[in-house]
Amino acid sequence: MSTSHTGAVTRPKGxxxxxxxxxxxxxxxxxxxxxxxxxxSFASATVFTSNRCKANPVLWSQEVVKDGIVKAVVLNSGGANCYTGAEGFQTTHATAERVAEKVGIGAIDVIVCSTGLIGLVNNRDDLLRGVDAAAEALGETGGDDAAHAIMTTDTVSKQVIVTGDGWSIGGMAKGAGMLAPALATMLVVITTDADVDSATLDRALRTATRVSFDRLDSDGCMSTNDTVTLLASGASGVTPSEEAFTAALTSVCSDLAMQLLQDAEGADHSISIQTINAASEDDAVKVGRSVARSNLFKAAIFGKDPNWGRILASVGTTDAEFDPADLDVALNGVWVCKASTPAEDPSQIDLEPREVTVTIDLKSGSARATVWTNDLTHAYVHENSAYSS
Amino acid sequence: MSTSHTGAVTRPKGxxxxxxxxxxxxxxxxxxxxxxxxxxSFASATVFTSNRCKANPVLWSQEVVKDGIVKAVVLNSGGANCYTGAEGFQTTHATAERVAEKVGIGAIDVIVCSTGLIGLVNNRDDLLRGVDAAAEALGETGGDDAAHAIMTTDTVSKQVIVTGDGWSIGGMAKGAGMLAPALATMLVVITTDADVDSATLDRALRTATRVSFDRLDSDGCMSTNDTVTLLASGASGVTPSEEAFTAALTSVCSDLAMQLLQDAEGADHSISIQTINAASEDDAVKVGRSVARSNLFKAAIFGKDPNWGRILASVGTTDAEFDPADLDVALNGVWVCKASTPAEDPSQIDLEPREVTVTIDLKSGSARATVWTNDLTHAYVHENSAYSS
Known part of the structure; x- marks a missing residue:
């Protein structure tokens, strides 16, 4: 497999x-x-935000995906169309209808994704004129333009291609804030020319997102609009093994997740929290997530302060299996705490580089998991205190 | 009942x-x-942090309280004595022994509380010399000095007295960061001259903390050292009804909790989140806590931005009973969202004052609860990124 990063969603055939x-x-x-x-082929699989307060485009698209057939995805920024009432739902519906009319398909095969401020519905006329213009501009090299059009506070477009033997998978993503549990204001479109049925796509997508997007917890906030959709054209005529396809898809999702992490709003550091020797993978994720959500820990990393006590204080809030008197913690490979007692000198840890690794040894089994987060910075507070005004 | 705020813990007799x-x-x-x-009388009740990673003073004091008898509380700042190993536990034990020797009681009746950096154990000689000096200085007007000695990043001392019919309750507290679920780096000593047995004190204390300290969630981080202890001397000779005592104690705890909220590290706003018409009190607390932990919502309030979408996005992450399509939300009494649709104009909301009230109507029952938090500010990030260095 090889990877590259431009025009991704139109690189697979079809x-x-x-x-x-x-x-x-x-x-x-x-x-x-x-x-x-x-x-x-028009096989597809999609995962949505697990937030119970879902935006109108999600409510619509949940119906679209039920038969496993999706023929088009239309995405707009400038307004989340969430909590906008009947008028907002009608706007989503009208958008799908216009795409259907212009492309010559049924509206019930059109996924709609929106991003922006909750409570704000876009001007319907602008939106429909935009659909007309996009339908006119459709092309086999349109992947880059599409990836740029979904950016909001993103500073760079996020794209990736993974190539298999005669088939490929391309993906684009947007999202910079609200990266969170079970997805975030994260819109992701993945295309493949592999010939794979919807049931297999669904299994592969759930496997891939579980260890990638689902373990990205930038600020603990869960979006109302998250959608990750995978479309398979079958245009390569190749049906890879489920294992090979799932591995390539996991690689696409992981790569996009790391691109999101690197570009998270206001972040100075990308933090990888690795929990090892856990009794179960669930335990490992639970411990990682609790550290990822500690504002005190995240502020310390911003301040380049190896304050490992804040890591242990977070671990202690979970019900994971461990002995509170026998925990080891490393920061960037320096074991600052062994058997719950101060060990190596924290002052030798260099927290200048963007990448920070936390390792937590629970000594309770052989499972492990990594959760990714960012530090809590002045820029995060600034960007998020001035968003809608 | 009347309240005042000086020399609180020595105002009750005994x-x-x-x-x-x-x-x-x-x-x-x-x-x-x-x-x-x-x-x-030496009856007492104590609640400790529910963090599984507990500091040495908490491990010691959990043994002390088992028989319901506590004769003295010694509190030090300058180091949490958490994750400091056997040496740290010995320091706690030595501190209790020295208090016992100087006061003429048994060490097993001495609660020890410490606050400061995790991983740091105080100099034992300094600590023991401090105990000697404190034992010399003990007096019936020492309450103010005690309240000042437990301050860390607090900018003011927190004290309160509530007077009943021939008896009174006095309390002092410290804590400014890490106010959190089921307690925070919050050390609270409450004294009363009411003649009440330990079992009644325990019931009253649990009732009082459940609706006060437990619902303070300043930054979602849970401390390793929290202790709230209640000592009853019986010196008034009066045994109030359990109802009257519990009401007065709840008033003491609520007043101290609000003093902690007002002085939380770096906060510009004190936010009261009132969830109404919930199916159960648990649901109401769950919803309030999820909003209290949304960094996006808290940053918006800092920015004086009435971004109510972030409230709904948090509500949607809970499993409380509600219809996502029928939620009402008010900010400072302005119903910006009715039936999950934009309603009154958010621009009329004045977010300049420190006090902010969020009301969430779940329309699913008649239970209610209030959770308190603070906004997420530059000052919070600054103070917590530079704490240990």
Whole structure:
């Protein structure tokens, strides 16, 4: 397998895409993307936010995916269309209808994704004009434009391609804040020309997201709009083994997740929390997530302060299996705490580089898991205190 | 009942206290407090942090409280004595022994509380010299000195007295960061001259902390050292009804909790989250806590931004009973969202004042609960990124 990072979603055969400026963003930047599967197969799998307060585009798209067939995905920034009532749902529906009309498919095969402020519905006329322009612009090299059109506070576009033997998978993602438990304001479109049925795609996507997007917990906040959708055109004529396909898809999702982590709003550090020797993978994830959500720990890392006590204080809030008197903790490989007692000198830890690794040894089994997060910075507070005003 | 706020823990009859500078704090400020119950009764009740990673003073004090008898509490700042191994436990034990020797009681009746950095054990000689000085200084007007000696990043001392019919309750607290679920780095000593047995004290204390300290969630981080202890001297000779005593104690705990909230590290706003019409009190607390832990919501309040979508996004992460399509939300009494749809104009909300009220109507029953938190500010990030260095 090889990877590269441009025009990703139109690199697999059978897909066209476009990204246009529909006037939804006040900046005048591209704000509407369209990805169309031209077949011959239209198999798909999608995972949505587990937030019970779901945006209108999610409510619509949950119906679309029920039969496993998706032919197009339309994504807009400039407004989340969440908690906008009947008018908001009608806007989502009208968007799918317009895509269907322009592309010559049924609206019930069109996924809609929106991102932006909750409580805000986009101007429907602008949105529909944007769909018209995107349908006109659809092309086999439209992947880059699409990836740029879904950016909000992202500073770079996130794309990746993984190539198998005669088939490939391409993905694009957006998301910078709200990366969280079981997904975040994260919109991801993944395309493949492998010939794989919907049931297999679904298994592969759940396996891949479980160890990638689901373990990204930038700020503990869960979005109302998250959608990760996978479209398979079958245009390569190749059906890889489920193992090979799942491995490639996991690689795509992990790569995109790391790109999201690197570009998280206001972050100075990318923190990898590795819990080892846990009684179960669940325990390991639980411990990692509790540390990832400690504002005190995250502020310490921003301050380049190897304050390992804040790690132990977080571990202690979980019900994972461990002996509180026998925990080991390392920061960047320096074992600052052994058997719950101060060990190596923390002052030798260099917290200048962006990458920080925390290792927590629970000494209770052989399971392990990694959870990723960012530090808590002045820039995070600044960006998120001034978002809607 | 009347309330006032000075020399609180020595206002009930039967108590002496002192606060001295033992040299544990580099500032030279008072850093060691001692409170002694002179009887005739020595009934007590204590609640500790629910963090599984507990500091040495907590491990010691859990043994002390088992028989319901506590005769003295010694508290020091300058080091949490948590994850300091056998040496740290010996230091706690030596401290209790020295108090016992100086006051003429048994060490097993002496609660020890410590606060400061995890992984740091105080100099034992300094600590023991401090105990000697405090024992010398014990007096019936020592309450103020004791309340000042337990301050760390607190900017003011927290004290309260509530007077009943011939009896009274006095309390002092410290704590400014890490206010959290089921207690925080919060050390609280409450004294009363009411003649109440340990079992009744325990019931009253659990009732009072459940609706006060336990619902304070300043930053979602749980301490390793939290202790709230209640000592009853019986010196008034009065045994109030359990109802009257519990009400007065709840009033003491609520007042101290609000003093902690007002002085939380780096906070610009004190936020009261009231969940109403919930199916159960548990549901109401769950919803309030999820909002209290949303960094995005807390940063918005710092920015004086009435971004109510972030409230709904937090509510949706809980499993409380509600219809996602029928939620009402008010900010400072302005119902910005009715039936999950934008309602009154958010721009009329004035977020300049420190006090902010969020009301969430779940429309699923008649239970309610209030959870208190603070906003997420630059000052919070600053103070907590530079704590140990």
């Amino acid at each position: 897909f066209v895409a476009a990204g246009v400026a529909a006037g939804l963003k006040s900046s005048g930047n591209k704000d509407l993307a369209l990805v169309v599967n031209q077949g011959p | 108590f002496v206290a002192a606060g001295v500078a033992a040299g544990l704090k580099s500032s030279g400020n008072k850093d060691l407090a001692l409170v002694v119950n002179q009887g005739p």
